[in-house]
Amino acid sequence: AKIASQPSNLQTPKDALRVRLTEVFLRLQEDLELHRDKLPRALDLAGFSTGESRDLIFPCFDEHFSYSSLDQEEFFKFVKEFTILDLKRQAELFEKFDADGSGRIDPDELADLLKSVGVCPLAHVVKGLVLEVGDGEMVTSLGPAEFQKVLKILRERDGFTLQEVHDLTALFERCDYDGNGRLDNREIGRVLHSLGYSPDHKFDEVLAETDFDHSGTLSKKDFMFFMRRIREREIAFIQKFFNVHDTDGRLGLSFEELEEMLMSLGHLPDRVAMQQTLAQLDLADLDRDFNFSEVWCFIELFRKQEGLPVEDMTEAEDAFQKYAGNPIASTDLMARVLRSLGYHVSFHDAQRAAAM
Structure with missing residues (x-):
């Protein structure tokens, strides 16, 4: 096997690609060999493979290599041959549509x-x-x-818009409390909670798929791949509920169907909060049906805002800033915040709520 060299800072597109592929190879190799089964993951990390080209990977490998693993130079050759097939597939898809x-x-x-x-x-x-x-x-x-x-x-960008990448990067940095450039299990949970996911949301399986160095933590690059997997699963999950609740024969959910869907997902929807969330997305016309993309954007925002009306959110944020003053508040401070909002809670009540 050829010895893998460490990547250097090279500037031309061709050399930059070689550096990126070297980084991927070094992360996934065992005894300076990359096993055939790791090629889909390697191409994902290198930014080459999405759903539309995944089925090309193993036929390409089998056509050009007779062993079950590749050294570094062979991996570069594989990527070159895969790229040729991929570009051909892209041309065929374009012509078809x-x-x-x-x-x-x-x-x-x-x-x-x-x-x-x-x-x-x-x-x-x-x-x-x-x-x-x-x-x-x-x-x-x-x-x-x-x-x-x-x-x-x-x-x-792992399927995200430029704005989503910026938002997720900022969230990564905000939840990286120890500043080590990686998120541990608890910090990942806080990220998902910030995005409106339930505290009960299970992500261990996705973490195992994306924790490439088996450290139990995610780098910023791995985090984006992790969030892509989370979103793919969540889209499939929401799509099932969308299909079940689209009962009026028209393609899309009415306001009433959307409300029923939220209840099926475990929410107790406040109609005022729903209307305000839709208005924030320029979807204020409640007499129309909402397509899946609109429902997805609505649910993302509704979750982030905890299903609260705008005035309740503003009041809660003002109270938090008044008593806490920083992104992390102790349990006793949280009890004071809640009491200032009119809730009668003890320290132990606040402690249980903070642990959720």
């Missing part, structure tokens, strides 16, 4: 294309991608090169 043969696809066709290969095309993500490819303008159609750029962005 270019219905009129014009050499261009519109944003709706892009969403259909992504959906056909297992990528959930949330409307706000597709819009963000199209705006970015169009240098800030909402272009009406995409050519093959622009489509390839869309896939490249999707892969590099």
Whole structure:
């Protein structure tokens, strides 16, 4: 086996790719060999593979290699051969969804294309991608090169918009309480709670998938991959509830169906809070049906705001700032905050609530 070299700071695109691949190889190798079974994970980490190309990985490997593992140079060769197949697949997909043969696809066709290969095309993500490819303008159609750029962005950012990446990065840094650049199990739980997930949300299995060095912690890069997996699972989960509660024969949920869905998810929805959350998303018309992307954005925001009306949130935030004054409050301070809001709680009540 060839000896893996440590990556250096090189500037050309070709050398930058080699550095990135070297980093991935060094993280996943055992005895300076990368096993065949780790290739999907390696390509994910390197920003090469999403749902639409995963089925190419093992046929590509089997065509070019006869052993079950690769040294570093062989891994580079594999990525080169995989890239050729991947670009061919992209061209075939583009041609398939270019219905009129014009050499261009519109944003709706892009969403259909992504959906056909297992990528959930949330409307706000597709819009963000199209705006970015169009240098800030909402272009009406995409050519093959622009489509390839869309896939490249999707892969590099793990399917998140640029704003979502910024928000998640800021959340990572805010929850990294010891400042060591990694999140432990407890800090990950706080991240998910900040995003509105239930304290009972189980993430051990996803953590095991994304904790590549088996340290029980996540680096910032691993954290983005972890959040991608969390979102993929949550989208599939919410989609099932969406389908169950879409009962009126129209594609989408009415306000009443949305309320029933929230109750099925374990929430006790306040109608005023629901209306205010929809208004924040420019979805104030309650006589229309909401598509899945709109419902997803609503649930994300509704959870982050704990299902509270705006005035209740403002009152709670003001009370917290008055008594705590920093992002982390002790249990006795939390008891004072709650009492200032009119709740009759003891220290032990606050302690139990803080532990949830």
